[in-house]
Amino acid sequence: MLLPVADNATVWRYSRLLLANYRAPLVGVVVLQAAAALASLAVPWMLGSLVDAVAVGTTAAHISNVGVWLTVAILVQTVFAGVGQRQAMVLGEGIFARLREEFLDTITHLPLSTVERAGTGDLLGRTTNDVDRVQWVVRFGVPRVLVTSVTILLTMVAALVASPLAGVGLLTGVPLLVVSAKWYLKRATPAYLESSKAYAAINGVMTESVEHAATVDELSLGRRRRARMTEALQASWHWEDRTLYLRAILFVGMVLGYAFPTAVLVVWGAWLVNSGLATVGAVSAVALYSIQVRGSIGEFLFWIDEIQVATASLARILGVKLVEPDRMPTGEVPADQEIVARAVEYAYRSGHNVLHEVSLDLVPGERLAIVGPSGAGKSTLGRMLAGIHPPTGGAVTVGDVRLVDLAEEQLRSEVALVTQEHHVFLGSIADNLRLAKADADEPEMRHALASVDALVWVDALERGMETEVGSGALTLTPAQAQQVALARLVLLNPHTLVLDEATSLLDPSAARHLERSLNAVLSGRTVVAIAHRLHTAHDADRVAVMDDGRIVEIGPHDELVERGGEYAALWHSWQQD
Numbered sequence: 001m002l003l004p005v006a007d008n009a010t011v012w013r014y015s016r017l018l019l020a021n022y023r024a025p026l027v028g029v030v031v032l033q034a035a036a037a038l039a040s041l042a043v044p045w046m047l048g049s050l051v052d053a054v055a056v057g058t059t060a061a062h063i064s065n066v067g068v069w070l071t072v073a074i075l076v077q078t079v080f081a082g083v084g085q086r087q088a089m090v091l092g093e094g095i096f097a098r099l100r101e102e103f104l105d106t107i108t109h110l111p112l113s114t115v116e117r118a119g120t121g122d123l124l125g126r127t128t129n130d131v132d133r134v135q136w137v138v139r140f141g142v143p144r145v146l147v148t149s150v151t152i153l154l155t156m157v158a159a160l161v162a163s164p165l166a167g168v169g170l171l172t173g174v175p176l177l178v179v180s181a182k183w184y185l186k187r188a189t190p191a192y193l194e195s196s197k198a199y200a201a202i203n204g205v206m207t208e209s210v211e212h213a214a215t216v217d218e219l220s221l222g223r224r225r226r227a228r229m230t231e232a233l234q235a236s237w238h239w240e241d242r243t244l245y246l247r248a249i250l251f252v253g254m255v256l257g258y259a260f261p262t263a264v265l266v267v268w269g270a271w272l273v274n275s276g277l278a279t280v281g282a283v284s285a286v287a288l289y290s291i292q293v294r295g296s297i298g299e300f301l302f303w304i305d306e307i308q309v310a311t312a313s314l315a316r317i318l319g320v321k322l323v324e325p326d327r328m329p330t331g332e333v334p335a336d337q338e339i340v341a342r343a344v345e346y347a348y349r350s351g352h353n354v355l356h357e358v359s360l361d362l363v364p365g366e367r368l369a370i371v372g373p374s375g376a377g378k379s380t381l382g383r384m385l386a387g388i389h390p391p392t393g394g395a396v397t398v399g400d401v402r403l404v405d406l407a408e409e410q411l412r413s414e415v416a417l418v419t420q421e422h423h424v425f426l427g428s429i430a431d432n433l434r435l436a437k438a439d440a441d442e443p444e445m446r447h448a449l450a451s452v453d454a455l456v457w458v459d460a461l462e463r464g465m466e467t468e469v470g471s472g473a474l475t476l477t478p479a480q481a482q483q484v485a486l487a488r489l490v491l492l493n494p495h496t497l498v499l500d501e502a503t504s505l506l507d508p509s510a511a512r513h514l515e516r517s518l519n520a521v522l523s524g525r526t527v528v529a530i531a532h533r534l535h536t537a538h539d540a541d542r543v544a545v546m547d548d549g550r551i552v553e554i555g556p557h558d559e560l561v562e563r564g565g566e567y568a569a570l571w572h573s574w575q576q577d
């Protein structure tokens with residue numbers, strides 16, 4: 001049930017398209033690096049000609065002259081290489097920023113049901129390890145591959161120009177390099193894909209065990225979680241071992257591939273000089289080129305390996321884009337604010353309906369409480385009413401438009417789900433508020449904070465709304481965090497709210513305080529409250545009682561108590577408690 005992984009063709013098409021957007025800076029980097037490479041190539045060439053000059057006899061002035069030109073060549077190379085490297089890094093950052101933004105956009109629009117099915121580890125692995133691996137290669141690898149390939153190519157050309165015959169000796173390593181690279185590439189990508197998957201599994205087991213440590217303890221799942229971890233570690237070990245083996249073979253081939261030509265050149269060059277087919281200077285220049293190019297080849301190959309790792313990671317990142325959307329906005333506009341559920345069914349696993357043809361008409365402005373035993377389907381119905389999941393049967397509409405036919409922003413301005421889980425994002429309080437409304441100005445945000453009773457403590461902070469909060473910065477109390485979440489709701493301003501045990505996790509004193517804040521947010525809106533505490537039901541306009549995925553009773557509190565059915569029984573037993 002893991003998220004999809006993009007195939008090779010998709011990865012390459014995407015990479016090509018991505019790079020095509022940066023054609024001008026790419027060309028700029030190549031030109032700068034070519035200039036640097038040319039300057040560096042002048043060095044062996046000048047040394048070679050110096051050898052020839054010394055062989056036939058030359059003046060000290062000529063040697064000094066060559067020394068000056070050598071210095072100039074090195075300085076020119078340094079300047080071009082420096083500027084080129086800087087441009088390359090800027091380019092890498094640009095590409096990576098774009099990649100990251102696209103990815104973030106994709107994951108924030110993923111259908112929730114798919115993410116839940118795939119488990120947290122898979123998505124988390126892709127957003128952390130895989131992004132890190134791609135980032136490293138885009139930032140440093142892409143620029144260095146450009147630099148080294150230009151250098152290698154120009155060195156080959158320079159060697160052939162210095163002496164075509166001796167230059168040929170330089171090419172003797174190529175077959176070995178090609179064969180070992182081909183052998184490696186064929187095996188590396190699948191192995192790295194498996195390795196990434198194994199990392200994701202470790203991530204998943206680890207995060208789930210830590211996040212739900214209390215449950216693990218309570219149900220004595222420790223041994224089973226450790227076994228799962230060992231399994232995940234073994235898989236990871238296996239793939240690390242496999243990729244290490246592949247790299248070891250590759251590097252043996254590579255080292256031979258680039259050490260071999262220098263040895264060949266010594267023998268071959270000596271024969272050429274003896275036969276009068278090349279000068280000592282020319283052979284020296286080519287031999288120097290063969291030594292100089294080693295570094296570039298080594299680095300090029302290092303990056304080719306890293307690119308394999310990154311390609312596997314990119315395939316996993318791009319795979320997230322392949323998740324089928326669970327909705328398509330149709331552009332229809334709701335005629336009014338009435339939310340209606342008709343014969344709604346939902347199955348988390350196909351064939352296992354947890355809601356059975358639930359129908360419900362929300363009266364605008366009413367407060368409806370949903371009560372019922374655990375597992376009755378209250379939360380699931382709440383999620384349907386808030387448009388979180390598309391129902392597997394029937395429909396939930398607002399003003400005759402299906403919730404899942406609305407664009408996300410439009411949907412959130414109609415109805416929002418408030419749960420007991422709330423998150424403080426790293427950033428200022430204002431940043432946290434603007435998540436709900438990007439263009440909210442200061443008075444608007446202050447109003448939102450004031451209406452949930454939070455303005456007093458926010459103003460008491462040294463930097464007010466600009467105070468950094470979240471992990472690593474100021475930690476808000478659970479009640480404060482909940483207030484910030486409620487202030488976001490005020491800014492979002494939906495006409496209908498679905499509350500799923502929104503205050504049940506807080507301690508009673510905070511809950512009372514929070515209920516005041518909550519009441520301010522609720523006034524004037526249609527509210528569906530999934531209730532654990534029956535006094536919420538008592539205060540509601542209507543109560544819906546759910547059992548086994550069905551609404552079995554619905555009506556005002558007093559009427560239901562009088563009727564003496566399911567709700568009356570619940571109410572009496574709760575009162576006795």
Ligand code: ATP
Binds near residue numbers: 373376
């Ligand atoms: P509670 O009061 O305990 O929260 P509830 O009435 O809100 O219960 P739901 O959470 O809607 O009930 O669950 C209805 C049924 O769907 C239950 O049988 C539950 O096990 C199942 N269910 C809920 N969430 C999932 C999920 N993510 N995957 C699979 N089954 C689920």
